[in-house]
Amino acid sequence: MHAAPATFLVTGGAGFIGTNFIRHTLTLRPQWHLICLDALTYAGNPANLDDLPERYGERYRFIHGSILDEKVLSNLFREENIAGVIHFAAESHVDRSIHKPQTFIETNVNGTCRLLTICQEMWEKTGKPAYFRFLHVSTDEVYGSLDDVGYFTEASPYAPNSPYSASKAASDHFVRAWHHTFGLPAIVTNCSNNYGPYQFPEKLIPLMILNILEERELPVYGDGANVRDWLYVIDHCEALLSVLEKGLPGETYLIGGGAEKRNIEIVELLCERLDQILDRRGRKRSHHLIRFVTDRPGHDYRYAIDASKIAAQLGWRARFQFEDAIEATIHWYLAHRDWVAAIRSGAYRQWLETNYDNR
Ligand code: NAD
Numbered sequence: 467m468h469a470a471p472a473t474f475l476v477t478g479g480a481g482f483i484g485t486n487f488i489r490h491t492l493t494l495r496p497q498w499h500l501i502c503l504d505a506l507t508y509a510g511n512p513a514n515l516d517d518l519p520e521r522y523g524e525r526y527r528f529i530h531g532s533i534l535d536e537k538v539l540s541n542l543f544r545e546e547n548i549a550g551v552i553h554f555a556a557e558s559h560v561d562r563s564i565h566k567p568q569t570f571i572e573t574n575v576n577g578t579c580r581l582l583t584i585c586q587e588m589w590e591k592t593g594k595p596a597y598f599r600f601l602h603v604s605t606d607e608v609y610g611s612l613d614d615v616g617y618f619t620e621a622s623p624y625a626p627n628s629p630y631s632a633s634k635a636a637s638d639h640f641v642r643a644w645h646h647t648f649g650l651p652a653i654v655t656n657c658s659n660n661y662g663p664y665q666f667p668e669k670l671i672p673l674m675i676l677n678i679l680e681e682r683e684l685p686v687y688g689d690g691a692n693v694r695d696w697l698y699v700i701d702h703c704e705a706l707l708s709v710l711e712k713g714l715p716g717e718t719y720l721i722g723g724g725a726e727k728r729n730i731e732i733v734e735l736l737c738e739r740l741d742q743i744l745d746r747r748g749r750k751r752s753h754h755l756i757r758f759v760t761d762r763p764g765h766d767y768r769y770a771i772d773a774s775k776i777a778a779q780l781g782w783r784a785r786f787q788f789e790d791a792i793e794a795t796i797h798w799y800l801a802h803r804d805w806v807a808a809i810r811s812g813a814y815r816q817w818l819e820t821n822y823d824n825r
């Protein structure tokens with residue numbers, strides 16, 4: 467009997483979570499080979515993975531290509547004996563989905579369906595191996611918004627409110643359908659807000675860290691009372707490994723860290739901590755940079771995850787405390803000013819102008 471191959475395809479691996487997943491998994495699973503397929507949109511940064519070919523040799527391969535490109539996908543599946551796909555590739559920023567929803571439909575819905583189609587074809591051609599996994603990395607935002615009580619569970623009804631979450635919800639449904647109709651061994655995970663190294667500075671935490679460093683205004687949407695359930699990215703990556711190795715096809719697993727914070731709490735904490743590190747006192751304190759700006763249209767009030775299923779069935783629990791991991795995150799951005807400088811391209815500046823100028 468042949469052992470299952472240990473080559474996995476990681477789509478969107480040059481983005482925030484994909485980068486962390488690839489780097490962490492190559493260390494944790496020395497037998498595994500990873501192939502990163504990334505279209506390198508504004509959010510994908512090949513420099514995140516630059517050192518990997520030298521460090522890991524043939525255990526790591528990068529392909530510049532899109533999940534929408536049928537030829538790239540079928541060549542790849544023909545060339546490689548792939549044991550599973552970890553599907554991160556997506557348009558991921560809610561504010562961008564409000565400005566330009568079409569790209570979200572293209573990538574998140576059509577892209578996922580194209581990938582499912584090729585996976586199904588290859589899975590059938592190779593005799594429907596039981597080890598194959600299609601792991602679809604999705605978000606808690608598909609469940610809509612909570613008020614001050616309660617949690618999302620795997621049984622919560624879908625109620626997406628933004629073009630981003632609607633496109634992710636649609637992709638979740640297609641993954642479910644491919645399992646139910648064709649038998650493809652697919653699993654969906656829905657995770658809460660991540661933070662950590664390599665996150666693109668359009669998202670709340672890195673945007674605020676960099677604006678504090680540069681003494682720019684800190685735009686807090688609405689009254690800042692919205693709540694997010696924050697999870698350190700490494701905890702998310704480890705949860706995904708548990709699901710890949712122990713999860714059951716056809717199942718959904720919710721992933722969350724139980725660290726609920728209001729946005730304003732996050733911004734104030736970052737101001738305080740960076741003021742201590744940078745020795746900013748008195749009139750130099752960063753609080754004066756906070757601005758309450760026009761709210762995000764359709765802004766979900768609260769997300770919170772009940773992660774008891776993945777804990778009970780797969781034994782995963784978040785390892786990192788918010789206080790320690792946010793400290794590590796702040797220090798990562800302070801130590802990687804060259805990474806930040808490279809990202810501050812014309813396209814990024816243009817985005818800031820589009821999103822914040824009229825608020
Ligand atoms: P990201 O925006 O940082 O990265 C997305 C990556 O996908 C980029 O490298 C980009 O170049 C790539 N990509 C985009 N279109 C592509 C295409 N057509 N073909 C191939 N690659 C393409 O996103 P992220 O924050 O790392 O999120 C990764 C996944 O996790 C997404 O599916 C997102 O919905 C989901 N998720 C994110 C969070 C979070 O807090 N960031 C939480 C839960 C779920």
Ligand code: TDX
Pocket residue numbers: 558559560561604605606607658659660668669670671673685686687688692693694729762
């Ligand atoms: O400038 C800002 N000011 C502000 O108040 C930004 C960028 C955000 N916010 C608020 C909006 C949200 O309530 O902070 C909160 C977090 O915002 P984002 O970082 O944009 O994250 P969110 O909209 O919650 O979505 C994130 O978590 C779920 C990711 O971007 C998604 O990809 C993931 O699915």
